Every structure is written in C-alpha cells, then in structure tokens.
Amino acid sequence: xxxxxxxxxxxxxxxxxxxxxxxxxxxxxxxxxxxxxxxxxxxxxxxxxxxxxxxxxxxxxxxxxxxxxxxxxxxxxxxxxxxxxxxxxxxxxxxxxxxxxxxxxxxxxxxxxxxxxxxxxxxxxxxxxxxxxxxxxxxxxxxxxxxxxxxxxxxxxxxxxxxxxxxxxxxxxxxxxxxxxxxxxxxxxxxxxxxxxxxxxxxxxxxxxxxxxxxx
DNA sequence: ACATTAAGTGATT
DNA sequence: AATCACTTAATGT
Numbered sequence: 568x569x570x571x572x573x574x575x576x577x578x579x580x581x582x583x584x585x586x587x588x589x590x591x592x593x594x595x596x597x598x599x600x601x602x603x604x605x606x607x608x609x610x611x612x613x614x615x616x617x618x619x620x621x622x623x624x625x626x627x628x629x630x631x632x633x634x635x636x637x638x639x640x641x642x643x644x645x646x647x648x649x650x651x652x653x654x655x656x657x658x659x660x661x662x663x664x665x666x667x668x669x670x671x672x673x674x675x676x677x678x679x680x681x682x683x684x685x686x687x688x689x690x691x692x693x694x695x696x697x698x699x700x701x702x703x704x705x706x707x708x709x710x711x712x713x714x715x716x717x718x719x720x721x722x723x724x725x726x727x728x729x730x731x732x733x734x735x736x737x738x739x740x741x742x743x744x745x746x747x748x749x750x751x752x753x754x755x756x757x758x759x760x761x762x763x764x765x766x767x768x769x770x771x772x773x774x775x776x777x778x779x780x781x782x783x
Numbered sequence: 784a785c786a787t788t789a790a791g792t793g794a795t796t
Numbered sequence: 797a798a799t800c801a802c803t804t805a806a807t808g809t
Contacts, residue, residue: 755789756792756798757797763791763792
C-alpha cells in the first residue's frame with residue numbers, strides 16, 4: 568500500500584506545477600488516487616460524474632459511442648490532463664456523453680465534483696487550468712474533424728499510428744487491426760489492406776497483435 | 784490435435 | 797472504401 572506522503576509526492580511531481588500551493592493542499596485533502604488497469608473503462612456514456620478525474624500517470628482514450636456500441640476516437644488525454652466533457656458534467660450534474668478507456672495502466676486523481684465551482688472563484692490557477700483544458704480539447708477535436716473531412720483513410724491511419732506511438736513513447740503498437748478499425752470507425756479488412764500497403768512501403772512491420780513503426 | 788482468434792485476399796458493390 | 801466469403805496463420809487448451 569502506498570503511504571499518503573508518497574502519494575502526495577507523486578501528485579506534486581506529476582501535476583504540481585499546474586496549481587498554487589494552497590490549491591495543491593486542498594487537492595491533497597479531498598482528492599483520492601486510483602490505479603486503473605490497461606483497457607479498463609473509466610467512464611461510460613450515460614454515467615453521472617461524482618468526481619472530476621485527472622490523469623496523474625498513463626494515457627486515456629476518449630471516444631464517442633453510438634447505440635450499437637460502435638466507437639469513434641475523439642482524442643487522447645495524458646498526464647496533467649482532464650477531460651473537458653467531464654468538467655461540464657460535474658457542474659451541470661449531467662450525464663457523460665463520452666467513453667473513457669485507459670490505454671495503458673494509468674493512475675487517476677479524483678476530486679469530488681462540488682469543488683469544481685468553488686475553486687473556480689477561489690483560485691486563479693484552477694480557472695486558468697480549466698479554461699486551457701477547454702481550449703486544448705476543442706483544438707484537438709478540430710484537428711480530428713479536419714482529418715475526417717480532409718484526409719484519406721490511409722493518411723488518417725498513419726497519423727493514428729504515429730500519435731499512438733508518441734503518446735506511449737514506443738514504436739511498438741500493441742493493437743489488433745480490429746481495434747484500430749473501431750477507433751477510426753472503419754472496417755478490419757480495409758485497415759488490414761492499408762497496413763499491408765504501409766508494410767510494403769517499409770513504414771511498418773506487421774506482427775500478430777502488434778505493429779512496429781520504422782520511425783515516427 | 785483441435786478450437787479460437789487474427790490477419791490476408793479476391794470479388795462485388 | 798465497405799462488405800462478403802473464404803483462406804491462411806498464430807496461439808491457447
């Protein structure tokens with residue numbers, strides 16, 4: 568079991584630079600950290616938010632899901648990030664419209680949602696952080712929209728692979744063609760074909776359950 | 784050895 | 797670019 572001191576130290580290291588001293592102290596008082604295993608769902612659409620989640624360590628995938636359970640990747644969030652969608656949910660007490668999945672073992676910090684509004688008035692760093700988060704997520708979403716509208720699927724796939732590699736800091740991508748197809752809302756056959764082509768171009772190597780990029 | 788799941792491929796729309 | 801139908805290859809039991 569991790570001691571409180573160790574936990575605080577970790578939070579300080581990972582996201583401490585974001586907030587002022589007093590706020591950090593409040594975070595220590597009311598926040599709880601939680602480890603989540605790879606591939607676990609952190610948040611389902613329709614769920615009510617009781618906590619504002621922050622990523623302290625690891626990476627999380629945020630996606631949209633329709634009634635049939637088909638997904639579409641909106642963006643990734645990593646250390647120091649929170650999800651703009653959840654912020655809104657916390658204030659308005661509405662339900663989540665997105666799905667969040669850990670793509671590696673991650674650690675999240677949970678803050679009871681009632682502090683959200685109080686801190687907005689009390690701490691400048693918090694206000695800035697929230698505004699920045701919104702801005703950043705919105706930009707990322709626009710990039711994603713651009714890619715759907717203006718890029719061909721092979722270009723999107725390439726971007727997807729590189730983003731994934733950068734995020735996890737490894738040229739090895741442990742995903743099946745099926746999983747990739749789901750994120751890009753395409754079909755497995757199509758992805759397999761495009762990957763095969765990329766392999767012929769020497770951009771990647773294909774193995775079972777794994778793709779190795781030659782470079783980023 | 785057999786079943787299951789991932790990946791490859793030709794043909795069709 | 798998607799879907800079907802089928803094959804081949806890798807992996808678990």
